Amino acid sequence: MSDGTATAPPERAEMGRRAGFLQLLEVDMRLLGMIGAFAVLAIGFDLITGGRFLTPRNIFNLTIQTVSVAIMATGMVFVIVTRNIDLSVGSLLATSSAVMAVMQTDILPNALGLGLEHPLIPWLAIAAGLMTGALIGAFQGWLVGYLTIPAFIVTLGGLLVWRNVAWYLTSGQTIGPLHRTFLIFGGTNGTLGAAASWAIGILLAAGAIFGLWIARRARRAHGFGVKPLWAEVFTGLLLSGAIIGFIATLNAYEIPARRLKRLFEAEGKTLPEGYTAAYGLPVSVLLLIVIAIAMTLIARRTRFGRYVYAMGGNPEAAALSGINTRLLTVKVFALMGFLCALSAVVASARLTYHSNDIGTLDELRVIAAAVIGGTALSGGFGTIHGAILGALIMQSLQSGMAMVGVDAPLQNIVVGSVLVLAVWIDILYRRKLGERK
């Protein structure tokens, strides 16, 4: 009892500890299951492809490909938790992308006379895109919350409307090239290099340990039971180890010599003999990390997040507690729209242009990611990290099959079946959990 529970009666401290440990197990069960599925998938593909799947290069590409869907999936968690659905995210991404493309290639340089190279152009374009996404989202949320039209219908309409608003804005043309600074958000064209990546990795690892320590101290200050110290240390080591390992993997992927040469030539220099450089952490992945932390904080530590889950658990109870559930619906959809626009930045920067079919079928990928990540369509349950892991599993499945050489139609058949299977496993898991209680 040396771990500071002296203020609480021993019996209560013991109870708290047992409950905390059970809770820890419960959270880990679902997460472990997903990590396990992901590991089986990754190792399986690695064996089949003869070691080409788990290379720094492929992991680098995998993370870049996952970002756009993963960002939207974090917002979809809130939408589904409040018992709604958003089928329009792919189209909303397209409209936001179109707005940003037209802004930076036409409106800002020509109509406003800033010229093509003005340093503010990408930022103004992004601001316009984010505003567009949030406003459209808020509008759809208003239709759902205040006019009580089912979200399925509103966003099914939105799927058609916003896809074709994007078409209309661009006359169906591919628009590019996008501004050089804008392309930083796309992945390969914007990476931090080895040193900065290490710095961020160490910062994140330290942050994770600091967070655990703060939480433990606060529990003790209130006289609640805490986990045994070894469990806490183990969690801390696991978390920081995973972060450092991830950064190390990304840093192990070196920029190909031919590309380096081009980069040097672009700046009017020649490539020194024997010079190598690593890509490091892509800016888009850093963006996803920031979004993940922010959304987790919103979900767990803000009133807004609390109300989202309360409304999902029991809408009537939430309303009787004085929560304005209609306005909450508007906010949730506005946030979803904002995140779609953010994904639009990443997706169009990755392509280096806006294309008419950008984000097509993303709604299905995003919903699948959230659902595979454990978000319950009946509302009330879902985690941000689960949705991101879900997006990663989906993307791994897709890239892995492409790498193995599975035919395109078969790929989609497998992805569709996995979605259904994942939901069935989730139902079984919940049922088992329910019986135990």
Place this chain on the structure above:
Amino acid sequence: MKTPLVEMRDISVSFGGVKAVDHVSVDLYPGEVVGLLGHNGAGKSTLIKVLSGAYQADAGEIFINGEKARINNPRDARACNIETIYQTLALADNLDAASNLFLGREITTPLGLTDDRAMEAEARRIMARLNPNFRKFAAPVSALSGGQRQSVAIARAVYFNARILIMDEPTAALGPQETKMVAELIMQLKSEGIGIFLISHDIHEVMALCDRASVMKNGRLVGTVRIEDVSDDDLLSMIILGKQPGKGGEGEAVEMPDAARI
């Protein structure tokens, strides 16, 4: 004469042409328990939901401490120190006890983030008073027993210093032990000067706990009586026949002369 804590005057509520509550007036004094009796569909819950802000009246006025109050939503009711324990308990099953207790009124840190540990500490404090055996602070309330869920709902109403408490069938889902606990709580709150509206089907409970009883039938008020003036059978006949004892014939309620006509 003291000012009533609550006075609901001439309240009417209709749902698509059906008059759920038809010109009903009730009142409540500090430290008093007023029972609301009637069959299912008599309009008791609807009347009380007007006071708790869940429904809005089509006509009528509400006075709190003699002052006209506007109660358009549950937040307005809470601002008037009106707390409600709903028959359905109105708990978010996926959240833990402390989150439910503070739902809509979270304790926040200076940064505006929810202070879950402070809320859990407060929850432990009040539960130690209401239900000392309660231990499951980390579990979602879906994992709690009926009595434990009830005590969470009661804690939520009691914690925020209610002056007016509405209890909609608080003992309907409880065992004898827990029912006794609720009865003791009602007597304790009453002694603290809190006014309580107690909706109940159980005439014995009303006879044991209430000072007055208002009986409703088909959306209308049959009458309001002092418990010491009536017997179980009198109350029963008010509920079933819609007649007030001693008024004879077609029965004339005190407040509404034609309220009892069937």
